[in-house]
Amino acid sequence: MKIQIIPCLQDNYSYLIIDEENNIACVVDPSEADPIIEYLENTQIQLKFILNTHHHYDHVGGNQKLKEKYGASVIGYEGDRERIPGIDILVSDQETWIHKNFEAKIIHVPGHTLGHICFYFHKDKSVFTGDTLFSLGCGKIFEGTYAQMFDSLMKLKELPKNTKVFCGHEYTIQNSRFCIAHDENNKNLKTKVNDIKIKLKTGGSTIPSTMKDELECNIFLRSNNVETFSKLRYLKDNF
Template sequence: MRIEIIPCLQDNYSYLIIDESNNFACVVDPSESEPIINFLKNKNIKLKYILNTHHHYDHIGGNQELKKKYGSVVIGFKGDSKRIPGIDILLQDNQIWKAENFEAKIMHIPGHTSGHICFNFFKEKLVFTGDTLFSLGCGRIFEGSYEEMFESLNKIKLLPKETKIYCGHEYTLNNAKFCKKYDSENKDLQKKIEKIEKLREKGIPTIPSTLKEELDCNIFLRAKDVETFSKLRDFKDNF
């Protein structure tokens, strides 16, 4: 599988997962349709599936136009069946979704929203975490609780350490500044920040990260208990 990062809106990323054996593709969280269409134009790639991690507009804004143009099948969490436009296939927690050569385990990870899921392509060790886990950060808690978000992050922490993390936004540099403020002695974090700064100077995405990097550097994943996590999340909301 080949992953193409498609910048959308101001700081969103959508992702094309391309199976080069048959030129079929999935798109994860199409914020808007135009950048996806522009990438696919004049390429012999069929957009078969639209995978939504959650219902926020900056993750589903392109659903209807892409579905109309390509006949793509829209896939999302059953609990968001009334909030994801054009949804065709309703997924459940721990379900294995398999179509063509695509295969992913669905993980329900509430906190940011009540119906948030991630798509764990476990054979390729790729996970699309939407707005739950960012590189060096985690999502704001809108519909869930601190306990739910903490538990959701703990689920992700159990994946293989070499798993590549593809998240919904380019927030890494700002997240790094927050981590540095509260974890200033972390040598792994210092090295990662140097790498991030060089990438952003060149306009290159900081994504993907790996789970190992996040376990070493992401202060939210390093929080030992929900009380510590909650305080950090509150501090970040006002950072």
């Protein structure tokens, strides 16, 4: 399996998960269609599925155009059937979705939205976290509660440390400033920030991160209880 990062809008990431054996692909959170179409047309890969982590427009904006052009099926959380454009296949928490070489466990992670899910491709050691877990950060809480978001992050903490984390936005450098402000003696964090700056200076992406890096450096995952997490999330909102 190959994962191709597709930058969209101002700071969004969509991802093409490519089954090279069958020359087919899934796209995760296509905020806009045109960058996805350009890549597919240049590589002659067939888009079969659209995977949505949640209903926000900057994650589903390309659904309809891609569906109409390629006949792709839209996959989303069963509780968001009224909010995800063009949804065809409803998935539930802990379900495993399989099609040929694609195999993803669904993890329901309410907090950012009530219907947010992650797609964990365990055979490929990759998780697509949308706006729940970012590199060195976590999403704002729009619909859920602090307790829900904390519990959702605790679910993701249980993934193997070598799991690659593909999140919905390039927020890493902004997130790093908050982490350093509240965890200034963290040597692993300082090393990661230096690596991030080098990647960005050479035109690269900070994604994917790994669960190991996030456990060592992400202050939200380093929170041991919901009270500490809630305070940090509140402070980040006003940082």
